[in-house]
Amino acid sequence: MANARPLLTVEGLSVDIALGHGVLHALRDIDLSLGTGETLGLVGESGCGKSMTALALTGLLPAQARRSASKLRLAGENLLALSDRELARRVRGNRIGMIFQEPMTSLNPVYTIGRQLTETMLLHRPGARREAGERAVYLLEKVGLSGARGRFSQYPHQLSGGQRQRVMIAMALMNQPDLLIADEPTTALDVTIQAQTLRLLVDLRRELGMSMILITHDLGVVARAVDRVAVMYAGQVVETGSAAEVFSNPRHPYTQGLLGCIPRPGRLKPGERLGSIPGTVPSLVGSLSGCAYFERCPRAVDDCRRAPPPVRSGGPGRTWRCLEPDRSSPVQAPPPHRAEIAPPGGSAPTHGPIMRASGVHCRFRVRSSLFEPARHVKAVDGVDIEVRRGEILALVGESGCGKTTLARVLLGLQEIAAGRVLLGDKDIGEVPRMLLTRRVQPVFQDPYASLNPRLTIGEIIKRALDLHGIGPAAERRQAVEQVMDQVGLPPSLYHRFPGQLSGGQRQRVAIARAIVMKPEMVVCDEPTSALDASVQAQILNLLLDLRDRLGLTYVIITHDLALVEHVATRVAVMYLGQIVELGEREEVFSRPRHPYARALLESVLTPAPGIGIPDTGLGHDYPNPLELPSGCRFHPRCPFATGDCRTTAPELEGSADHAVRCLRAAELPQWKAVQ
Amino acid sequence: MLRYALRRLVLALAVALTVSVATFWLLRAATDPAAAIAGPDATEEVVAQVRSEYGFDRPIVAQYWEWLRGVLSGDFGHSYFWRTSVGPLILSHAPVTIELALSAILVTILVALPLGIAAALKPNTLVDRAALTIAVAAQAIPNFWLGVMCIVIFAVKLPFFPVSGDKTWFHFVLPAIVLGTSSVPAVMRLTRTGLLEVMASDYIRTARAKGFVSLPLLLRHALRNALLPVVSVLAVQLGHKLGGSFIVESVFAMNGLGRLAMQSVLGADIPTIQMLVFIFSLTFVAMTFLADLLNAWLDPRIRLS
């Protein structure tokens, strides 16, 4: 329960960073307050300044940054008056604990876990060696790391990402801080681990009575895990309030737009386009007159540009920065543009599936260290799947499940160790490369790595036509410009280089390159996960539009179930190289039968405040693909596992519409959606 | 770890052998050893006679095999130029070179490491720019010229150190400085870049968030990681110095292996050159091997599976 006594008071916090060509106003006039025992969520897209705020509070800003604030108090103590030395001695690691995003690189690789834990306490209380050791063991157990004493002499590289993050949490709690700042603590983790780790954080906080600032871009995480929310945009706090207030009744147009961009299960009818926010975040360099959101706001009027918007208040702790030109009533998110996804195929597919994979096995040689002999990872282990004409097939799973490898098999980029892949009725190995590539094209995840930085946009898109000799050379440029128009790129970009474009624009170029040859099937590998939420929606809508217009078939690889529920027609859930559930999207999402699929769905945190974070019962760790469990691969983590599951490996069984790989599928209790 | 060490050892030996093969072939291909021995005035017949006498007319593989067998049984060949066995020749010259190389590495460490660390701690300041300027300058100074300049300055104007010979400890100061200076830029840059990268890493940010500041942070967390690659580079540099000291030895008239090598080259003494190259490459390979082992031992990511 939130205590009215304020723990942290921030007023007028600004951070400027001197760049070569100007001053970057990373934070402008931030006001925050946090009570004892309260959790505040700082939410916003990349570059909005949320991480910068955390660094500014603890004085960890980069050397070129200048911080200024009118008030910065932690439990009555004025942090502004402290020198860096005093901040380090008294506050950092002592009264404020911090957790960062990248667990893989946040621990020093040459020291043991035990040493890194105990030094946290010894730094502030030299000589308390015994106590440090005991507290470290206590905390390791609290965060759920089995065999705590044994962990002491382990090195970070011997732990998985989820385990390392838990060590980080333990480390932050060593000195019983008043405030815990968690900067994207679960973003780098797999979906199921994410939910568990977040739950751990929330439970620990409650138990130890700390306050917490949780920084994230994920609205679902914020809604489920925090009491109060502060929405940030372009270095400013644009809206604050309790989670319930902000999510049910957002007042700032950015919050409204953001909530409209997120695919939420059950909120939109299938085929409806997501709301999106046009435009991009303005540059933070140079002075700003008027409202930062002006360019993108659907309610903006001229006055908004002239002066900074006033801060409106709707009760204690409830503020938003908006001129509110239309005072009549709080405006809802703009209604999404309605359009139906054409059902796959139209009439019954007469040509059969585009592609069919049977019994596909893929192996990689892996050397875990220089001493050991090489071992094999079975990335794809006996997969049967077909891609039907006109459908949108989603391959879902967490890291190491084999979905990316399978996608590359379908693209013809990956060799298979066993099995057959048929394109139409011909084996993919016998199809001439040029023919295969005309029919199947990829869109990759990282818009920054999928375009050759030395070629212009036009050259990148035209390359396909040149390689295949499509159309007379003189007309190829025209064809490219047509495609650019189709994907929403202005023709003036023809001669630009990828480095001059934004992430969303680059992804459009990647899509243009994929469709310029009018392929039948496009394989998208995490097409939107590297993009901001507002841009994600734009790209998803584009993909759906193109499918309608060009009659494309998609195979989409993703870990984002909300996205899947919005766009897919059929879903395949993968785990450790096998498909564990396969069926029509409606079926799988309302009646999931495999325990893993159920846990996945439960782990998806929708922006529904007040529900809290479910315990999926999966345990904390993703298994090692080098050491596959016997019998059913999922049994070590499965809440329903029996003795049989340990010995017998199940097959994928069921109807054409819904198949599952589980021995106990028929006996499991009914599943209730957590909404 | 044992398997790792064994594998590296086998590789090291293979490299040394390959080097000896390549050298053998190259030297024989570059010149006619019979003509070199017989002298510039010898007639065709004399040369032919020399050739058959020394066995230069046999197939090259056989010649090589004979040489290798000799090496393995301790016979390092016979020098035509010096008219003595190569083995003792090399042994008598080795100590000077070893001492010189070690002193040079010491100079490198004493100069490059502090400079690199200072530059990394205050990037883009005067200290940093000064260090980088020193690096650029040191890289461009021809080391033989530096040696000659040292002689000009120290022989007459500031006679603190002797400029020729190798009798005492003092004799090694100037040569060590000259030889050590050549690797200062590379080691300094490596230290600087390594430390800069480490200081920008996530685990240093974690350490700062725990409350570490400047000196303890540096000593505890940063240096250990940053110096890992420097250690192995230094080991390799040592190997390099052992094989590349002849300019310094020539300039300062020291009787080390380098001087021996110079004179052998000028005398077209192929057996000695062959053996010297073999020894140098063995040493280099051994140093690299040691560096690998050191690295593996210091870095827990490699040491533990």
Place this chain on the structure above:
Amino acid sequence: MTQAVEMLELSPRQAMLRRARRHKGLLIGSAIMLAMALVAIAAPLISPYDPYLQNLTQRLMPPAWDAGGSLSHLLGTDNLGRDYLSRILYGARVSLTIGIGAALIGAIIGVGLGVTAGFFGGRVDQAITYLLTCRLALPGLLLIMSLVFLIGPSVTSVICVIGMLHWTYYLVVTRAETQRIRQLDYVAAARALGSSRLQIMLHEIVPNLFNQIAVVFTLEMGLAILSEAALSFLGVGVPPPTPSWGSMIAEGRSAMFFRPWLVVLPGLALFMVVVAVNLLGDGVRDVTAPESRN
């Protein structure tokens, strides 16, 4: 960092040129190199004397600023009465020719091997890496010395021998970069478009290597110049009477205690050229890959 910012106005090339114009080291380095190149080309036109012309009555004259010097021989004369200024100007020809020639040969070998190793991986990579290790184990200068001496010292033999043994840095750099690029999605996209391996190598990978190759080229040029100077100093480089800064230093040793400029001047010339070429290389690196700069 902000991901979605307005589109940059400058193309990468324009941005690079702008950075280049502001980079002091690059400007200084290129200015000196340009001057050196002009001197080397125009040496016959601007030297006051023939560098081979001996005049034993005017041996060992000090430079014009020392007592006993005269303006007729600005930098004095050597032990055979040859004008030092002319010899230094002509020495630039030797240094630059050998520097560029050897660096080019090294580039062809090193880049070829490096791209092949990085692109094909597997056994090819292992074989080439083994070759690299063997080459590194060789005492370079000793072998160069031996080979040049045995073949017969000349400008050509020096260029060839140095070039054929100075390719390791090229290999290491291009191999690492090729490996890095090979993993990137745009290479996979090119494969998915149907590019053959050769097309990928030439169209996607090699153009992205030019910057790194240019940097290595300048550094290797400096190294080649220093190597040649060392060889000539030891007597196994460019044969006399051709003026090479290295051999001029060696020749000046006999008189260096009372005519130190004989030794200082060629050394300074060497120093300047190598500093310039290194500044150029560092500048190119900073300007083409500002992210790698600290």
